Structures are given as structure tokens and as C-alpha cells.
Amino acid sequence: MTLGPCCFTGAIHAGDPKGSFETIGGIETYVALPTGEHDKTVAILLLTDVCGSTFVNNKLLADSFAANGFATYVPDLFDGEPFPDDRLGDRTWGTAWKGRHTPSVADVFIGKVMSSLKESGVKSVGATGYCFGGKGVVELAIKNAIKVGVVAHPAFIKVPEDLLRLKESSRCPILWNVPELDGSYTTAKADQASEIFAESELYKRVDYPGCKHGFASRGDLDDPEVKAAKDKCFDETVRFFQKYL
Numbered sequence: 560m561t562l563g564p565c566c567f568t569g570a571i572h573a574g575d576p577k578g579s580f581e582t583i584g585g586i587e588t589y590v591a592l593p594t595g596e597h598d599k600t601v602a603i604l605l606l607t608d609v610c611g612s613t614f615v616n617n618k619l620l621a622d623s624f625a626a627n628g629f630a631t632y633v634p635d636l637f638d639g640e641p642f643p644d645d646r647l648g649d650r651t652w653g654t655a656w657k658g659r660h661t662p663s664v665a666d667v668f669i670g671k672v673m674s675s676l677k678e679s680g681v682k683s684v685g686a687t688g689y690c691f692g693g694k695g696v697v698e699l700a701i702k703n704a705i706k707v708g709v710v711a712h713p714a715f716i717k718v719p720e721d722l723l724r725l726k727e728s729s730r731c732p733i734l735w736n737v738p739e740l741d742g743s744y745t746t747a748k749a750d751q752a753s754e755i756f757a758e759s760e761l762y763k764r765v766d767y768p769g770c771k772h773g774f775a776s777r778g779d780l781d782d783p784e785v786k787a788a789k790d791k792c793f794d795e796t797v798r799f800f801q802k803y804l
Contacts, residue, residue: 562714563742566609566690567653569616569777571644576618578625584675586668589618589633591625600682601804603631604705606669606692608776609656611641616776617689620793627797629685629804634672636665636692647777662694662715669695673704685800689776690714693744697721700731707803709796711736711775718748722755732761734799736792738770765795 578591589612603624607617612633624631635641637660646652676684685707688696693713699705701724708731716722725733737749749764756762767774767788775792778785 562609562653562657562691563772564650564653565742565772566714567642567646567650567656568648569773570779570781571647572616572619572780574615574619574622576615577622578618578631580612583632583634584671584673586672587635587639588612588672589621591618591621591631591633593625593628593630597628597630599630600680601629602676602681602684603629603800604669604672604676604684604686604699605631605633606665606686606688606695607633607636607641608690608692608773609637609642609653609660610644610647610777611635611637613641614644620776623793624687624797629800632672632676634668636660636668636695638664638668660691662691662698665691665695666698669699673699683804685709685804687711687796687800688713690743690773696733697725700729700733701725703728703730705731707731707800708733709736709799710734711792711796712738712741712744712772714743716744716748718751719755722752726755726759729761732763732799732803734795735762735764736767736775736795737764738767738772738774738788740770741772743772763799765792767792
């Protein structure tokens with residue numbers, strides 16, 4: 560499914576990002592590094608929702624992964640034109656924006672950053688994708704270009720086609736964080752995935768009852784249930800990376 564109205568709504572989170580922007584493989588990339596010593600051969604690629612690498616929520620997510628010991632890289636997937644956070648909730652603007660941005664174009668930017676990281680000595684890459692970025696994680700996993708993947712409320716996943724490609728080609732474990740109320744990757748699609756991967760040790764699904772699409776990156780943190788779900792999703796992701804990276 561393509562991007563829906565739920566992909567262009569959400570809350571802006573409070574916080575002061577600690578990372579900085581670098582040009583990696585010709586792509587502007589937000590970089591969040593752990594303080595002190597860390598394994599420089601391991602990296603996380605954070606593939607964002609439509610608001611992109613300049614969105615404070617996504618920077619804070621990257622900073623949180625860095626605080627857990629992972630060098631984290633957030634590439635610009637939208638060639639300098641992320642969806643503006645001050646337009647969240649504007650469906651008309653979203654319709655115009657999504658016509659200019661597709662996963663296939665973003666894949667080119669992702670590939671450039673991946674190549675540059677590998678050239679710099681990174682040997683193990685984990686990728687996490689939210690909404691728009693979830694499709695990129697699946698494509699990287701199909702190519703076995705990453706060691707481990709995580710998605711949360713992904714968009715653009717073709718069911719069953721992408722899932723069958725993944726089952727046939729990938730050796731990459733993937734964690735699927737699935738909200739109950741998602742107009743993009745619906746619970747029906749998630750159930751189909753669970754059937755396809757029923758006997759696979761590479762598949763893990765965590766459900767978030769009552770949560771909507773976007774909860775893990777743009778959820779309303781003033782709602783204690785949403786905040787608890789977002790925190791759980793982050794913790795599940797960190798543990799999955801710790802297990803497989």
C-alpha cells in the first residue's frame with residue numbers, strides 16, 4: 560500500500576538533539592554516536608517516516624539508539640524535501656508531496672550511504688524503519704545487505720509479494736512492530752505475514768493493542784498509553800539489535 564493520511568499526522572516531540580549532520584556517500588546524514596568507546600564496525604541505519612532526517616522526533620530516536628551504544632546514521636531519503644512537520648495533518652499537502660517521493664528513489668540514497676559506511680570499516684549493519692522507511696528495511700533484508708532489521712508501522716509493503724520475496728531470499732532476522740489500528744500495514748496483512756513465516760526463526764512480531772499508525776515515531780507522548788507503547792517498541796528494537804548485531 561502507498562502512503563495514506565495516517566502517514567502525514569502526528570505529534571512533535573520535545574528535546575534537544577545531540578548529533579550532527581555529515582555528508583556520507585554524498586547524502587546529508589544525521590549522525591548520532593555513543594559517548595566513549597564503541598564498536599566502530601557496527602552501525603544502525605535509521606530509515607525515517609515522511610518527516611525525514613531533519614525532524615526532531617527522528618533525531619531524538621537516533622540519539623536514543625546512540626545512548627544504547629550504537630552508532631546511528633539517518634540518511635536524507637527525500638533529496639532535501641522532507642514532509643514539513645508544520646504541515647502534519649494537512650492531507651492536501653501530503654497528496655502533493657507523496658507524488659514526488661517513492662521508495663525506489665530513496666533506495667538510491669540508502670545504497671550510497673551503505674556503501675560509504677562499508678568503505679569506512681563498518682562490517683555489521685542493522686536497519687530500523689518507520690512508516691516510509693519500513694519498505695527500505697525490507698528491501699535491504701531481501702538483498703541480505705543488512706545483518707538484522709526492524710520495522711514499525713511500515714508503508715508500501717506489498718502483501719503477499721514482498722513477504723514471499725523475503726522468505727525466499729533473506730537470511731536476515733526481522734522484528735515487526737505492529738499497531739492494532741494501522742491503515743497501511745493492517746493487522747490482516749500482519750496476520751498474513753505471520754502465516755507465511757510461521758515456521759521461520761527469522762520472524763518476530765510484537766503487537767501494540769489500541770495504538771495507531773505512527774505511534775513509534777510521531778505518537779502523542781502526553782498520552783501515557785501511547786508513550787508506554789513507544790517506549791516498549793524502542794526497547795524491543797534495542798534488544799533485537801543486541802541479540803543479532
